[in-house]
Amino acid sequence: MKKNHILIIGLLLITISCGKNKKEIENEKAQIEIQQKVIAEKKEQERIHLEKIEVGKSILKTHFSNELERLKKVLQEQERKLTEIYEFQFGRANSTKEKQLNEQNIRIGQIQSYISRIEKEISLTNLRETFDFQDSPKGVINYLFESAKNNDFEKLRHLCDPYGENDGDSRGICFVAMQPSEMQNQFVESFKKGRIMSEPKIENDRAEVEIAYGPNSDKLEKINLVKRMDKWYIVSI
CATH class of the missing domain: 3.10.450.50 (Nuclear Transport Factor 2; Chain: A,)
Structure with missing residues (x-):
């Protein structure tokens, strides 16, 4: 029995001697606090970054929307001119009229194509990629x-x-x-x-x-x- 008590006491002494002292525990605690602070700061930076990206998207959408509105007005004007060319009858050869109609249709097609591309860009403003x-x-x-x-x-x-x-x-x-x-x-x-x-x-x-x-x-x-x-x-x- 006495030998068992001596063995237990010896094991306890070994355990205590192998354990961390107060300074080591404080250092570990300080390191953990530093790591937590770094993580918190990084999360805050990411939050601000994402907020600013949303602002950037809004600016871009506004720019595209304004350009889209302008082009739609231009398109209406060009379509009105097409109607005028088509309806005008006096003092002009048919070949001249056909040429003017073709040129105006090409112009209208280019504007319509540009409008479609802007609409596509508006739909892609939420897509973000890095490389x-x-x-x-x-x-x-x-x-x-x-x-x-x-x-x-x-x-x-x-x-x-x-x-x-x-x-x-x-x-x-x-x-x-x-x-x-x-x-x-x-x-x-x-x-x-x-x-x-x-x-x-x-x-x-x-x-x-x-x-x-x-x-x-x-x-x-x-x-x-x-x-x-x-x-x-x-x-x-």
């Missing part, structure tokens, strides 16, 4: 050049600042997929031979990249980017 090439300013700009080379504009809509702080020129680039074919061709000619002229100037969450662009890659321009939650976006040109 690996957005991990750096150079990645975004190089993708811009690749899009022009390949005539592939679909991902460009995701490169505009999701908070809606873009200028008109950068918005025109991001949404070139909905533009008339002449504008798309102009985009291709401007950027398919584009190149980055120097290392990006990065300060906090802002970056400036100087590029050469144009048919002969002999024009200089600066593109400004902004970082949102570790991804880079075009904000102005």
Whole structure:
């Protein structure tokens, strides 16, 4: 029995000696509190980020809706002109009338097509995607050049600042997929031979990249980017 008591006491002493002292427990507690604070701050950043994205969506929808309203008025005016051409009877050869009707129908078709593309963009404003090439300013700009080379504009809509702080020129680039074919061709000619002229100037969450662009890659321009939650976006040109 005495031996058993001695064994139990020995085991207790070993357990106590192997346990954590007060300082270690306090350090662990402090580390846990730090981790919890970091997690809470990250969640708050994500909440604010998502709120600002919603504001950006609203700004974009308003912009598209205003453009849609303008184009619908233009369409009505062009349809009225078509009716006038069709009804006008005096002092004009049939061949001239047919030519005018064809030209006016083409014009109306182009406006209708543009309206459809804007309506599509409005339906896509809730869709947000990010890509690996957005991990750096150079990645975004190089993708811009690749899009022009390949005539592939679909991902460009995701490169505009999701908070809606873009200028008109950068918005025109991001949404070139909905533009008339002449504008798309102009985009291709401007950027398919584009190149980055120097290392990006990065300060906090802002970056400036100087590029050469144009048919002969002999024009200089600066593109400004902004970082949102570790991804880079075009904000102005």
